[in-house]
Amino acid sequence: MSKRVVNFLESLVITAILLVLIQTFFEDFAILAGWKWSMRQKILLAGFFFDLFFTLEFLIRFYYALINKRSVHYIMQERGWIDFLASVPLLMFSSGPIALAILTGEAAFLGLGGMLNLLKVIKVIRIARVLRFLRIIKIFRRIKNVESPMAQRHVASITAISITVLVFSLLVFSVFSGSMGLGGLDYSFFDHHQKIIAKLDASHNNPADFVRVMRVFEKTEKSLLLVKCREETRFSRYGNGYYTDFFGPGDYSYTKQGDLEIFFDLRPYVKQLSRESLLFFFIVILIVLAYLIIYSPNFALTVSDPIHVMRKGLQEKNYNLEVKIPGKYQNEDVFQLAKLYNENFLPLKDISTQEEGSMLDLNSRDIKNLLEEENS
Secondary structure, eight states: OOHHHHHHHHHHHHHHHHHHHHHHHHHHHHHHHTOOHHHHHHHHHHHHHHHHHHHHHHHHHHHHHHHTTOHHHHHHTSOHHHHHHTTHHHIIIIIHHHHHHHHHOGGGGTTSSSHHHHHHHHHHHHHHGGGGGGGGGGGGGGOTTOOOHHHHHHHHHHHHHHHHHHHHHHHHHHHHHHHTTOOOHHHHHHHHHHHHHHHHHHHTTSHHHHHHHHHHHHHHOTTEEEEEETTEEEEESSOHHHHHHHOOTTSEEEEEETTEEEEEEOHHHHHHHHHHHHHHHHHHHHHHHHIIIIIHHHHIIIIIHHHHHHHHHHHOTTOOOOOOOOGGGTTSHHHHHHHHIIIIIHHHHHHHHHHHHHHHHHHHHHHHHHHHHHHO
């Protein structure tokens, strides 16, 4: 494959990384801003195609690594594990199921095993989407002020570790808190809705009592959307047009209790998750910027630049530049080595250069004198 094609594909991947970060931001922002479902649907489908693109990219890279017997090198040295985590799991467990629900209809989300399981799935999906930020590491190769391969590798490794630890800490805590039954907003929703369901179930056989309960819930329970009894709608907070415009899979829960079918509004909970996702978004962006703006120049000053100067001094005869040693870093190992380079190696190099020059001058004069004597 020609270098031009490779550069084009790399540029395409970098562009896709930037676009998927924008898509991730607007996916949560659209929920908080109350955008219509039709617009949110387009944003979600865009996320699916991005994850599909990155999954295909990983599979292609891994295939070529396998046939060239470099699979371990690709996974470990070229950070193929980042390509995997930021694509395949998200396609299988996040954007893939969401796209399937969109394409097959909302009923695909009604078989998740109840409201609590639905809330847990939504929470885990929201956290897992932060894995997309691992793709930021790919951009480091194109940053002009991080030209040293060592600096690129160190900054990319530290950033990858930080983001990975953050994401998996959130995932482990989410799974742990759910398995241990630790109370949270999802459990509060579940407990509260269970009480509403129990009250409706106890009164639905008595028409007068059921009407009275429904009137109370209409005023006090804003999360109650729709109640059906024997497939007949007894209560609906909004019209069908409103449901079509502002509700999608994951925005509501469905429970069947005997003859009753009850729908609850989950948008307040989903908005809370979106706030948390945007918080993670900005935390990760700030982590990356901190490493690039603060840590990367510091690493260059204290590690890669001194090594670069000493390497050139060892390689090139006429390169005699001293390593600048900041006072506050003078006791560090790199600058201790630089001090030895400045004080011991460079003087010897100057003497060697002068002697070599003197020998060359002497030889030139001797040859000239010999030629003159021979001519005379």
